[in-house]
Amino acid sequence: MSDGVVNQKRNLPLLATRERCAGKTFIVTGANVGLGFEAAKHLAVLGAARVVLGVRTPSKGEIAKADIDAAAGTAGSGVVSVWPLDLESFDSVRAFVRRADQELERIDAVVENAAVALAEREMAEGHVKPVTVNVLSTLLMAVLLVPVMRAKAEKVADGVAPRITLVTSRAGFDDDAHAGWEKVKEDPIKGMDAEDMVPVKTYPLSKVTETIAVRHLAREVLPVEKGGVIINLVCPGLCITQLGRNAPDAFAQRLRKMHDMYGRTAEDGSRTLLHGAMAGVESHGKLLHSCQDGEPDVPDWVNELGAQKNTWEVIARELEAVEPGCVSKML
Ligand SMILES: NC(=O)c1ccc[n+]([C@@H]2O[C@H](COP(=O)([O-])OP(=O)(O)OC[C@H]3O[C@@H](n4cnc5c(N)ncnc54)[C@H](OP(=O)(O)O)[C@@H]3O)[C@@H](O)[C@H]2O)c1
Structure with a gap:
């Protein structure tokens, strides 16, 4: 177990304030439960003008909306809305971004x-689901959103760059994930999709792949002065969620024990997401955790620039195959 988890702070500061949220529009994906739900609730309570809950099962979203x-x-009041978003489907990602472009006047943070x-090998869009959901759809959404958010921010012209905060995990930094990474790093998408990949290993690998690619995307491809959007990565730490x-079973039991000993509540963990959504330009391309x-x-192997570039390029090729022109339109 990593020191990061054993020593993780609890009772984190709430860096989202009424002043920072009032009049603003936020999108939170996976907002029906867990960290996303708690973050969306904070934003609504703090006076956001709009909070869009992107959820794959609208009925679950409506229950969350009623609680919020x-x-x-x-x-x-129309402040909180439930919009369908299933990251197992690239069409669903496209439709969600199109709707955001058409219906939202401004987008301050996503x-x-x-x-x-997952513990089993399950497929969506030709890839194992953690690849499709955690890497490809997540980055497709970011890439499609950048020009939309930039154009809206230019119209609002309040001088504040909007943010995209990607929720990742330091589980991808542990020794086991590092050993897995060394085997797949030439083409992490192909590597995770391989039939002999142990399914439970795909989650940490998908998260470290996301982290490594986003560092190159933000720092080298899309600095804020070019992209107009602050892109940061947040790890919420070990949190008691679903x-x-x-x-x-064995892993679930171990996880329950860790939750009991070290876990942050979902509400506490959601404060790290809000930190990302409020953080300034200094957070661009960086990993944030514990507010x-x-x-x-960040380990040296995650900071290896050649691997970052290669990983982004592998993903960018996949995204271009899904949505031709999406990467160049973002620039
Ligand atoms: N909890 C932790 O200890 C921990 C640690 C490090 C990082 N994280 C990260 O924190 C984030 C939130 O996780 P959580 O802990 O709050 O877990 P959670 O309670 O399982 O919530 C995950 C959310 O993602 C949604 N989701 C899953 N597949 C989806 C899909 N195909 N399309 C759209 N939405 C989908 C789920 O919807 P359904 O309810 O419909 O399944 C749910 O709303 C994740 O990115 C996770 O990797 C969590």
């Missing part, structure tokens, strides 16, 4: 929080 409306006093961890719902700069905890 009750906490924030926003029932019937928290790409939705993710899946993420382990598909875990094999602070997480860069000192």
